[in-house]
Amino acid sequence: MTPSDTTPSSRRGLHSGAPSAPTTAQSIWLVAEREIGSKLRSKAFVISTVILFLGALALVIWGGISAGNNTGTPVAVTSDAAQYVPEGSNLDVTDVADRAEAEQLVTDGEVDAAIVADPSSPVGFSVLAESDAPTQLLLTLAQVPPVELLDPDPTNEALRYLVAIGFGVVFLLAASLFGGTIAQSVVEEKQTRVVELLISAIPTRALLAGKVVGNTILAMGQILVLAAVAIIGLTVTGQGEILQGLGAPIAWFAVFFFFGFILLASLFAAAAAMVSRQEDIGSTTTPLTMLVMAPYFLVIFFNDNPTVLAIMSYVPFSAPVGMPMRLYLGEAQWWEPILSLAILIATCIAAILIGAKIYENSLLRMGARVKLREALRG
Amino acid sequence: MLQLRGITKSYGGRRVLDDVSFDVRPGRLTGFVGGNGAGKTTTMRIVLGVLADDGGSVTLDGAEVTAAERRRFGYMPEERGLYPKMKVLEQIVYLARLHGYSKSEATARGRALLEQLGLGERLDDNVETLSLGNQQRAQIAAALVHEPQVLILDEPFSGLDPLAVDVVAGVLQERAARGAAVLFSSHQLDVVERLCDELVIIAGGEIRAAGSRDALRAEHSTRRYELISASDAGWLRDEPGVEVLDFDGGYALFETDGDETAQRVLRRAVAQGDVASFAPQHPTLAQIFKEVIQ
Numbered sequence: 001m002t003p004s005d006t007t008p009s010s011r012r013g014l015h016s017g018a019p020s021a022p023t024t025a026q027s028i029w030l031v032a033e034r035e036i037g038s039k040l041r042s043k044a045f046v047i048s049t050v051i052l053f054l055g056a057l058a059l060v061i062w063g064g065i066s067a068g069n070n071t072g073t074p075v076a077v078t079s080d081a082a083q084y085v086p087e088g089s090n091l092d093v094t095d096v097a098d099r100a101e102a103e104q105l106v107t108d109g110e111v112d113a114a115i116v117a118d119p120s121s122p123v124g125f126s127v128l129a130e131s132d133a134p135t136q137l138l139l140t141l142a143q144v145p146p147v148e149l150l151d152p153d154p155t156n157e158a159l160r161y162l163v164a165i166g167f168g169v170v171f172l173l174a175a176s177l178f179g180g181t182i183a184q185s186v187v188e189e190k191q192t193r194v195v196e197l198l199i200s201a202i203p204t205r206a207l208l209a210g211k212v213v214g215n216t217i218l219a220m221g222q223i224l225v226l227a228a229v230a231i232i233g234l235t236v237t238g239q240g241e242i243l244q245g246l247g248a249p250i251a252w253f254a255v256f257f258f259f260g261f262i263l264l265a266s267l268f269a270a271a272a273a274m275v276s277r278q279e280d281i282g283s284t285t286t287p288l289t290m291l292v293m294a295p296y297f298l299v300i301f302f303n304d305n306p307t308v309l310a311i312m313s314y315v316p317f318s319a320p321v322g323m324p325m326r327l328y329l330g331e332a333q334w335w336e337p338i339l340s341l342a343i344l345i346a347t348c349i350a351a352i353l354i355g356a357k358i359y360e361n362s363l364l365r366m367g368a369r370v371k372l373r374e375a376l377r378g
Numbered sequence: 379m380l381q382l383r384g385i386t387k388s389y390g391g392r393r394v395l396d397d398v399s400f401d402v403r404p405g406r407l408t409g410f411v412g413g414n415g416a417g418k419t420t421t422m423r424i425v426l427g428v429l430a431d432d433g434g435s436v437t438l439d440g441a442e443v444t445a446a447e448r449r450r451f452g453y454m455p456e457e458r459g460l461y462p463k464m465k466v467l468e469q470i471v472y473l474a475r476l477h478g479y480s481k482s483e484a485t486a487r488g489r490a491l492l493e494q495l496g497l498g499e500r501l502d503d504n505v506e507t508l509s510l511g512n513q514q515r516a517q518i519a520a521a522l523v524h525e526p527q528v529l530i531l532d533e534p535f536s537g538l539d540p541l542a543v544d545v546v547a548g549v550l551q552e553r554a555a556r557g558a559a560v561l562f563s564s565h566q567l568d569v570v571e572r573l574c575d576e577l578v579i580i581a582g583g584e585i586r587a588a589g590s591r592d593a594l595r596a597e598h599s600t601r602r603y604e605l606i607s608a609s610d611a612g613w614l615r616d617e618p619g620v621e622v623l624d625f626d627g628g629y630a631l632f633e634t635d636g637d638e639t640a641q642r643v644l645r646r647a648v649a650q651g652d653v654a655s656f657a658p659q660h661p662t663l664a665q666i667f668k669e670v671i672q
Contacts, residue, residue, distance in 0.1 A: 019478035019524075021449055030475055038464065192459025196428045197520055200448050201476040364428045 027202040031210020032217065035185060039218055045181075049222060052173070056229045064237025073137050076102040076114040084115060084125045091137065099128075106130055113137055163246065163328055164303035167253060167321045168296040170223060174257070175292045178219040179264050182211055183272035183285050186359075190276055195363055204360045212265045212352075219261050223254065249324040252337050256320035256344065263316060263348040264292060266355035273362040274370040283369060295321040306331055314340050316347035379403050380425070380443075380528050380559050385434035387420055393583060394420055398434070400578045400588040402528070402561045407554050409574035409591075410563040411667060417583040418563040419456045422530050425561075426453050438528065449477065452526030452558075454534055458517050462506035466497060469505060470519050477524035484523075491519045496545055510537050518546055522553065529553060531562040535569055547573050571663040581671035591663075598666045602659040603640055605630045609651030617643060631659070 022030065039045050074092040077085055078099060085093060094111055096102045102114035112134045118126035127137065189195040198207055227250060234242055271284040295318035302308035303325060312322030313332065319340050326332040354376070361377075362370040380402040387395040395417045402408045412418050423429035425436050427448050436443045460469050467488050474484035492501060495515040500508060505516060514537055521531060529550070535543050543566075551573070554560050561578075564570050570577070577594055579587040587594060602623070605611055611630040614622050619639040624631035634640045640658075647653050661669075 019480075019483075021446070022476065022478045027476060030472070034472055038461070042463070188461070192461065193455040193457050194460055196426065196455050197453060197473060198476065199428070200426060200451060200453055201473065201524070203445070 022202070024203065024206050027206040028210040028213060031202070031207055032214035035211055035214030036218055038185075039181065039214075048177075052222070053225065053229055056226055057233055060230060060233030060237060060239070063234070063239055063242075073113070073134050074111040075137060076105045076111045078102055078114075078116045080117040081115045081125045084117075084123075103128060159242070160303060160329065163249075164299045164325055167249075167324055168299040170226065170253075171257060171260070171321050172293060172296040174219045174223055175261060175264050176289060178215045178261065179268040179285070179288065179292060181218075182215045182265050183268045183281050184278065185211060186269050186272035187275060187278050187281055190273065190363065190366070191278065199363070204363060205356055208266070208269055208356055208359050211269055212262060215265055216258070216261055220254075220258060223257060227254070246328060249328040252327055253320065253324040256323055256337075256341065259341070259344045259348045260316070260320035263344070263351045264288065266348075266352045270355035270358035270362075270375075273359045274372070274375055276366050276369075280369060291317045294318060298322075299325055314343060316344045319344050379439060380561070381435075381437045381440075382421070382425065383435050383437070385421065385424055385436070386432045387417075387424065387429070387583075388432055395424075395431075395583045398580070398583070398585055400585055401576075402559045403576065404527070404557050404559040405554055406559065406575040407550060407573050408559070408561045408576040408578060409570035410561055410578050410580070411565075411567065411570055411663075412563070412580035413671065416580045416671075418580060419532055421580070422453075422456075422532050422561070422563065425530055426451060450524075450527045452521040452524065452529045452531075454517055454521040454531040456532040458513060460505045460513070460516060460520060463504055465502050466505055466508070466516050467492060467501040469516070470523050473520050474523045479524070487525075488519070488523055491523055492516070494545075494549060495519055496542070511539060511542055514538060515542065515546070518549070522549070527558055529558055529560040529562070531560070533564060534562050535564050535566055543569060567663045567667060577663070579667060579670050586670040587666070594666060595660055598661050598669060600659070600661070601634045601636065601640065603632060603634065603643070604655065604657050604659055605632070605643070605647055605653070606655040607647050607651055607653045611647070611650075613646070613650065614643065617646070628654075 074094065075085075076094045076096045078096055078101075082095070085091065092111075094105065096105065096114070099114075099116045102116055105111045106114050106128050107130065109130070112129065114128040116126055116128060117124065189198065195207075231243060234240055267288055268285060271288055272281055274284045275281060295312065298308060298312055298318060299321050302312075306326075309322055309326050309329075309331065312318040313326050313336065315322070323332065323337050323340050327337060358372075358375040362375045381399075382401075383399045385395055385398040386393065398417070398421055410418050410421070420429065424431045425443075427443070427445070438447050441447075464472070467485070470488035470492060471481070471484045474487055475481060479487065489501065492498060492515075495518060497512060497515050497519070500512060505513060508516065514534075518531070518534055521529060531550075534546055534550070538546060547569070550560055550562070554575075571591070574591055577587065577589065577591050578585060589597075605614070607628045610627055611625065614620055614625070614630050614632055617639075619635040620632050620643060621634075622630055622632045632643075634643065644653070644656050647656065
């Protein structure tokens with residue numbers, strides 16, 4: 001071997017057509033693009049997504065139909081107040097003798113409200129209701145009377161429960177679906193040794209980032225379409241009032257979900273990198289699956305417990321469900337979501353750093369499951 | 379030139395590579411031969427950087443091999459597998475793009491390479507639907523598509539039919555002719571013997587022989603000749619400087635103590651009767667292999 005053979009210029013001369021390395025951003029995007037493409041072409045994914053959308057749509061339409069069946073707002077009217085009920089109004093009137101009987105019917109839930117004569121009212125009558133005044137009734141009446149609430153409660157119980165389930169289910173479904181996807185995709189590459197080809201071309205971190213970015217785009221896309229189905233559906237079927245007070249919580253949910261998902265995705269990728277076969281995924285991702293399921297059960301059981309919700313809204317793994325719930329209930333101060341988001345983002349950054357380290361250290365170790373201590377130490 | 383110097387590797391106290399040193403020259407096909415568990419795959423994985431060595435160095439043209447250099451390596455891992463549910467062409471294009479080719483360029487290169495490897499009809503089929511032999515060809519395409527300057531192939535010929543072996547061999551020779559350094563392992567010693575310019579023989583984690591095929595043959599050649607003649611060759615037994623190894627009428631296999639003796643024997647054989655064949659016996663790679671790994 002002569003010295004001239006060992007100069008770098010001679011080896012570049014061999015392959016003048018060789019391309020330069022893609023930038024990190026290009027590498028990440030190529031990986032993300034493949035993740036998205038392969039998912040969109042998977043029949044299982046497309047079918048389950050369509051079922052999810054159809055389910056949401058069916059719920060909305062069913063809600064619309066049951067609302068439409070409503071013949072009129074049931075009201076009790078005392079005989080001395082009958083003159084105040086407008087002609088041809090969409091009210092289901094029950095005649096009662098006096099105010100006491102009207103109050104009884106309202107409290108029992110037989111009627112939504114009662115119209116009683118009230119000399120102290122400037123319009124000559126009042127409306128009695130249990131926890132909130134029926135908007136439809138007030139709009140029907142020619143003059144707006146004072147409203148007297150018998151059992152003031154800021155939120156409708158059933159609606160609160162529905163909203164809790166909504167946030168909980170969407171977070172659970174999306175996080176476990178795409179967390180599982182990212183874990184499978186990591187192990188697939190390891191099991192087939194494609195990863196050995198990939199990391200000879202691009203840095204390990206670019207590979208990890210691409211996977212997280214790709215799956216985050218898919219997850220956010222699914223959530224946004226789901227939200228659009230719900231909002232458009234509710235508006236079209238005339239149930240727009242449900243959305244009142246939900247706009248801000250939903251927007252916050254999207255923001256929290258975004259960071260919460262990146263946090264989980266990094267951890268799922270790292271956990272999956274520690275095993276070499278699809279069959280072993282469960283052994284390292286089960287703790288994460290628990291973390292994903294926890295907010296769902298907590299919010300369903302404790303949506304009326306302000307203390308549990310307050311804690312949930314600050315713990316990074318449950319904040320995407322807990323904080324929007326508290327915002328909806330009006331229990332959170334304006335600065336609370338911002339503080340919680342800061343905690344979530346900080347945790348997210350830490351998870352990315354730790355996840356990347358585990359991923360890098362475990363990715364090329366085939367065979368037995370890599371111990372967490374070894375994966376962290378490298 | 380790719381150089382390995384003093385590579386060692388132990389698994390749990392058991393030394394699997396011990397002072398492994400050899401060269402892989404550009405423009406040449408280097409065969410890497412050894413029994414099961416001899417350390418071929420471990421060595422290749424260390425060269426590719428997918429496994430860390432315990433000591434030693436891998437250099438390319440005198441400089442330590444880094445991730446940037448390895449981008450110009452092509453690798454075919456021992457355990458095959460591309461994305462099972464991805465189309466063949468798409469897969470190769472994806473890998474080419476990760477190496478920096480534009481989409482159109484990557485597509486053109488991938489298509490040409492797959493056609494050259496005989497997969498032109500299967501470009502849009504999922505990898506998992508291909509036969510093992512065809513998956514193997516796709517895997518070779520994956521290793522070659524970015525025009526690597528160093529090719530490390532673990533058993534590229536295993537599982538291929540003889541025609542496919544020729545196709546793949548042709549592609550590798552073409553790459554070597556364009557200046558790539560090619561190292562491949564194989565158990566098919568006849569294929570290695572036919573193709574390789576250079577040989578590296580490993581056993582028990584140690585390099586037993588390394589060098590050009592012809593030099594290795596010369597080194598292991600004996601003064602052994604084969605004679606096939608019309609007349610009985612019994613006279614050979616009494617010839618000085620000749621040791622008969624095998625004998626049957628007009629056929630004899632013998633060793634001589636020098637070229638002069640061999641020439642004398644040939645002249646006498648011609649004088650005795652018609653000679654159909656008189657040839658020095660070169661050891662086959664299989665013979666050399668058995669000899670050096672003992």
